[in-house]
Amino acid sequence: MDPIIILGTGLAGYGTARELRKHDSETPLVLITRDDGASYYKPDLSEAHAKDAAPEDLVKRDAEAMAADLDAEIMTHRQVEAIDPAAHTVSLNGERRTYRKLVLANGAEPIVLNLGGDAVQSIHKVNTLADYRVFRGNLVEGGHVAIIGAGLIGCEFANDLIGAGYDVSVIDPAGWPLSQLLPKDCGRAVKQALGRAGVSWYLGRAAVGVHDASGQRQVVLDDDDSVHADVVLSAVGLRADTELAEAAGLAVDRGVLVDRTLVTSDPDIYALGDCAEVDGHWRPYVGPLMQCARTLGKTLAAAEGDTAGQVKYPTLPIIVKTHVCPVIVYPPVDRHGEWAVEGSGTDLEARFVDEEGALQGFALTGEATNKRRDYLKEAPPLMD
Numbered sequence: 001m002d003p004i005i006i007l008g009t010g011l012a013g014y015g016t017a018r019e020l021r022k023h024d025s026e027t028p029l030v031l032i033t034r035d036d037g038a039s040y041y042k043p044d045l046s047e048a049h050a051k052d053a054a055p056e057d058l059v060k061r062d063a064e065a066m067a068a069d070l071d072a073e074i075m076t077h078r079q080v081e082a083i084d085p086a087a088h089t090v091s092l093n094g095e096r097r098t099y100r101k102l103v104l105a106n107g108a109e110p111i112v113l114n115l116g117g118d119a120v121q122s123i124h125k126v127n128t129l130a131d132y133r134v135f136r137g138n139l140v141e142g143g144h145v146a147i148i149g150a151g152l153i154g155c156e157f158a159n160d161l162i163g164a165g166y167d168v169s170v171i172d173p174a175g176w177p178l179s180q181l182l183p184k185d186c187g188r189a190v191k192q193a194l195g196r197a198g199v200s201w202y203l204g205r206a207a208v209g210v211h212d213a214s215g216q217r218q219v220v221l222d223d224d225d226s227v228h229a230d231v232v233l234s235a236v237g238l239r240a241d242t243e244l245a246e247a248a249g250l251a252v253d254r255g256v257l258v259d260r261t262l263v264t265s266d267p268d269i270y271a272l273g274d275c276a277e278v279d280g281h282w283r284p285y286v287g288p289l290m291q292c293a294r295t296l297g298k299t300l301a302a303a304e305g306d307t308a309g310q311v312k313y314p315t316l317p318i319i320v321k322t323h324v325c326p327v328i329v330y331p332p333v334d335r336h337g338e339w340a341v342e343g344s345g346t347d348l349e350a351r352f353v354d355e356e357g358a359l360q361g362f363a364l365t366g367e368a369t370n371k372r373r374d375y376l377k378e379a380p381p382l383m384d
């Protein structure tokens with residue numbers, strides 16, 4: 001029997017494999033990864049210092065242990081170069097492997113800014129444990145870290161690094177942190193709390209270049225100001241990795257397009273996680289990913305001809321790990337409406353309501369996060 005092949009050993013790939021094995025212990029299973037195949041929880045990367053964890057401490061199981069657990073072949077440090085849907089094969093390093101079903105769980109890639117300067121190659125991007133090892137190894141104890149990007153990852157790293165004794169500067173063209181997720185007042189609450197903890201903000205300004213400056217890095221801003229730091233981290237967001245899928249003729253948009261059964265435009269290829277756009281939704285977060293893994297595991301284990309399960313996204317809030325100012329946000333399901341904010345200081349409740357006054361999303365900061373359950377009961381599911 002040809003195997004099920006899963007591309008990727010992150011939360012999506014291993015999650016799907018685990019769910020498959022709950023229902024099917026016999027179908028041959030192959031996982032292919034560009035890295036070492038270690039199982040780890042990716043969100044831990046941005047709070048490793050807070051957990052007093054070195055990079056090696058974040059590994060839960062190595063590839064050999066995962067292969068034994070899953071009764072699977074795990075091919076590490078291998079790059080899939082092409083998918084041939086008609087032949088049901090993937091090509092990698094001169095080898096062709098045939099699949100019965102193929103799962104794309106190859107995630108997303110960091111967005112790379114087009115910056116000038118002679119030190120752009122020194123900019124760190126942390127999207128994997130391997131990236132984090134390099135970043136952590138280059139940190140100067142008690143040194144200065146410049147973070148380009150005040151989104152979720154940038155703010156989480158700022159919180160973690162400032163708590164570990166580093167000087168931190170955060171640069172972003174937006175007027176407040178987490179601007180893609182939070183209304184202005186809530187973003188300013190995060191800014192205030194991290195500022196009190198020691199973060200220096202350079203908001204409303206964009207980085208245009210990174211230069212070597214006597215062993216340090218000089219980040220030049222678009223107003224001709226500069227930030228000098230020992231290490232520069234770029235955290236400006238992610239873009240779904242759709243290159244393989246698109247080259248294979250699969251439909252893509254913000255991600256690889258799949259319906260609620262997670263099937264692509266090819267009936268024997270599925271996609272989930274950060275690389276997939278599910279029924280019009282691209283949500284590169286753990287909650288939706290795990291919903292998809294549970295559904296897809298059952299589908300892959302089902303007998304031919306059985307009806308495939310459909311993904312449901314309940315009310316899955318995003319928990320931002322800025323511990324000096326906790327944040328829980330549920331982006332609006334229907335974006336036709338407006339934010340209404342109540343509270344004071346860093347303890348804010350923001351409701352996104354539609355024209356009829358119905359709650360479509362919410363954001364809670366500080367002590368207001370204790371009201372999470374009340375909001376979860378009222379907010380609508382993303383996909384029911």
